[in-house]
Amino acid sequence: MPDSPTGPPHSSFDLADDDFRRLGHEVIELMLEALAAESADPVLRQASGAEIRALLDEPLPEEGTSADEVVALWRDAVLPYCRRNGHPRFFGYVCTSADPLGMLADAMASAVNQPVTAWRSAPSATEVERLAVRWLDQLVGFGGPADPGILVSGGSAANFHCLACAVTRAESRAGLPPGSRARLTLYMSREAHVSMRKAGQVLGLPPDQVRLLGVDERRRLRMDELADAVARDRELGLFPAAVCVSAGTANTGAIDPLTEVARFCEDQGVWLHIDGAYGAPAVLTESYSWMAEAFSQADSMSLDPHKWLFAPADAGCALVRDEEAARKAFTVASEYTTVTQTDPIERYAFFDYGLEMSRRFRGLKVWTILKARGVGRIRAAIQHDIDLRRRLDERIDAEPRLESLGSELSIACFRYLPEGVGQIDQLNRANRTILETLVREGHLYMSPTELDGRYALRACIVNFRTRPADIDFLVEEVLRLGSTHL
Ligand SMILES: Cc1ncc(COP(=O)(O)O)c(C=O)c1O
Numbered sequence: 001m002p003d004s005p006t007g008p009p010h011s012s013f014d015l016a017d018d019d020f021r022r023l024g025h026e027v028i029e030l031m032l033e034a035l036a037a038e039s040a041d042p043v044l045r046q047a048s049g050a051e052i053r054a055l056l057d058e059p060l061p062e063e064g065t066s067a068d069e070v071v072a073l074w075r076d077a078v079l080p081y082c083r084r085n086g087h088p089r090f091f092g093y094v095c096t097s098a099d100p101l102g103m104l105a106d107a108m109a110s111a112v113n114q115p116v117t118a119w120r121s122a123p124s125a126t127e128v129e130r131l132a133v134r135w136l137d138q139l140v141g142f143g144g145p146a147d148p149g150i151l152v153s154g155g156s157a158a159n160f161h162c163l164a165c166a167v168t169r170a171e172s173r174a175g176l177p178p179g180s181r182a183r184l185t186l187y188m189s190r191e192a193h194v195s196m197r198k199a200g201q202v203l204g205l206p207p208d209q210v211r212l213l214g215v216d217e218r219r220r221l222r223m224d225e226l227a228d229a230v231a232r233d234r235e236l237g238l239f240p241a242a243v244c245v246s247a248g249t250a251n252t253g254a255i256d257p258l259t260e261v262a263r264f265c266e267d268q269g270v271w272l273h274i275d276g277a278y279g280a281p282a283v284l285t286e287s288y289s290w291m292a293e294a295f296s297q298a299d300s301m302s303l304d305p306h307k308w309l310f311a312p313a314d315a316g317c318a319l320v321r322d323e324e325a326a327r328k329a330f331t332v333a334s335e336y337t338t339v340t341q342t343d344p345i346e347r348y349a350f351f352d353y354g355l356e357m358s359r360r361f362r363g364l365k366v367w368t369i370l371k372a373r374g375v376g377r378i379r380a381a382i383q384h385d386i387d388l389r390r391r392l393d394e395r396i397d398a399e400p401r402l403e404s405l406g407s408e409l410s411i412a413c414f415r416y417l418p419e420g421v422g423q424i425d426q427l428n429r430a431n432r433t434i435l436e437t438l439v440r441e442g443h444l445y446m447s448p449t450e451l452d453g454r455y456a457l458r459a460c461i462v463n464f465r466t467r468p469a470d471i472d473f474l475v476e477e478v479l480r481l482g483s484t485h486l
Contacts, residue, residue, distance in 0.1 A: 015067070027071065030071070030074065030075055030079065034079055037084070041084065042084075042441075042442025043087045043090055043442055043443070043445040044442055045080055045442065046440055046442065055076075055077035056078075085098075086098055086465060087445070087465070088465040088467060089444035089466070089470045089473065090444070090445045091446045091459040091460055091466075092460065093460065094462060095462070096310050097310060097464050099310040099311065099365075099369050099373070101368050101369060101373075102369050106312055109360065109361035109362070109364045113361075115357075116359045117349065117358060117359065118349035118351060119347070120339070120341060126348060128363040129150075129362070129363030129367075132363045132367040132370060133147070133148060133151065133317060134147075135367070135370050136366070137149065137319055140276065141283060141292040141295050142296065142321075144320070145321065145323050150350055150353055150354045151305075151317055151362045151366065152316045154315070154316035155195060155302055155316050158316040158318040159199055159302050160203075161302075161318035161355065162301070162320060163196065163199040163200065163203060163242060163244070163300075164199070164203060164330070165299075165322065165325040165326050165329045166241050166299065166300065167181060167203050167241050168325055169271060169322060169325040170239055170240075170241035172328070174239040181203060181204040181205045182205075182206060183237065184209065184240075184241040185209045186200045186209070186210045186241055186242050186243075187240065187243045188210070188213065188221070188243070188244040188245070189213050189220070189246070190215060191249045191252070191254055192244055192245075192249065196210075196273075205241075209233075211233075213225040213229060218254055219251070219451075221246075221256040221257065221261065223260050223261070226264065227264065230243075242299075243261055243272055244273045244274075245257075245274055245275070245294075246274075247275065247283075247294075247295075248276070248278045248280075250277075250278060251458075252408060252411055252413055253408035255279060255408060258274065258291055258293075258295075259290070259293055259294050262297040262298065271299040272294075272297065273300045273302075274298045274301045275301075276295070276301050276303045277302050277304040277307060277316065278307050279291075280295070280301065281307075281308040282308065282382055282386065282409055284378065284379040284382060299320070300318065300320045301318075302316065302318055304317070305365075308410075310378075310464060315362045317366075323353070326354075330351075330353055330355060331352045337349065385466070386410055388461045389409070389411065391471050392412045392461075393407050396475070399475065400417075401418075401482060401483075402414055402415070402417070402475070402479070405451050405456045406451070413449060413451060413456040413457070415456055418430050418482060424454065428453075428454065429455075430482070431448075431457060432448070434482055435448050444470075444473065444477060447460075
């Protein structure tokens with residue numbers, strides 16, 4: 001018997017309105033605490049795997065626990081051991097401070113629980129996502145078709161998506177039967193993100209036909225190596241499926257020679273894919289506006305709202321110019337994916353243009369951020385991060401004990417030079433000690449990289465909370481540890 005509209009909750013899962021409201025307020029307070037603590041608490045509280053497991057591990061419960069107790073466990077056992085990626089002194093990997101509006105949008109997306117498969121199942125959510133993707137296209141100047149792409153989980157998924165389209169088109173251009181990838185090749189620098197190599201592997205290309213090419217002194221793809229590799233492969237009877245370049249590598253922020261590669265790809269009739277997961281939004285700023293020319297010529301691009309557009313994870317975007325290639329790569333006919341609507345807006349189905357069927361309503365947070373913040377405020381936040389990186393460069397250059405190992409976009413790599421130490425393995429050990437001590441002490445967080453055998457401290461600033469004083473603090477901390485702990 002269905003419950004009456006005025007009767008008790010429909011099932012044992014539903015919360016009474018008052019409980020929902022009370023718990024909701026409690027959770028909002030916890031969210032505020034988590035945000036406030038980003039300035040005060042350690043960036044990453046140290047605890048062993050065994051310690052954290054001991055706080056949580058127990059047999060699968062037959063009887064449930066009260067929601068209050070579960071939320072208390074969030075507070076006591078989970079939240080304290082979350083790395084605070086939005087902390088103003090978080091400089092690791094490519095992790096951003098999340099826009100609070102994006103957090104609320106994410107919660108709302110869960111409340112309406114729209115698996116965004118197609119318009120017929122999620123009418124407004126589909127329109128929100130289509131609009132958000134069109135705006136992302138305009139933001140970077142890709143200039144794709146009316147529906148230029150799709151939101152996915154992140155940069156790796158976007159790179160996979162784009163290369164699946166490239167490989168599908170290459171097969172048909174090479175006159176190969178679908179799925180025969182043994183003669184296809186991909187090209188990228190050895191600094192390119194690992195997800196593109198992985199895409200080649202998953203898409204069935206022989207591993208040694210994903211050509212990892214050399215880089216110049218600024219870690220950008222070498223054009224001569226690219227031209228030689230493509231010519232050699234053509235002589236061998238192989239078929240170049242795509243050239244993959246980076247608009248900012250994860251490692252050092254290096255930007256490949258995008259314009260030259262775009263010209264080369266056009267001459268050669270080869271698919272150009274740009275991995276802009278991290279760096280593409282920098283095109284909004286004056287110093288990096290030159291990237292727009294290549295973006296407007298690319299066949300596909302990835303960019304991540306959950307990186308330099310400050311969306312909470314997860315939110316990536318794949319843009320593809322050739323809609324037919326996307327359809328061919330991802331459409332599989334079946335009874336339940338047959339679309340019967342005829343209206344051009346209402347017949348849209350994401351499952352014909354992407355891998356996933358059920359997809360989270362990611363469009364809500366991306367659209368909310370673009371709509372509420374506007375391009376102007378986003379540009380200013382990105383410029384702020386680039387300016388902070390420049391400040392860090394200046395501080396490094398002014399300190400005789402620090403050596404810059406290169407910087408671009410909002411990433412700076414450098415190392416400490418202890419007095420009297422010149423041997424590479426000693427230098428590497430000293431810098432590893434500095435970094436590990438910094439992370440353990442918890443006042444800031446950096447991740448390392450290795451550049452031609454040199455262990456480097458790497459600071460990546462994709463954070464609207466970081467202030468000039470945080471950059472100064474970073475420099476002082478490295479100098480303090482360098483002079484006292486080595
Ligand atoms: C340039 C670049 N490409 C791809 C990725 C992968 O993105 P995700 O971690 O969202 O899969 C990253 C991650 O930092 C990146 O910086």
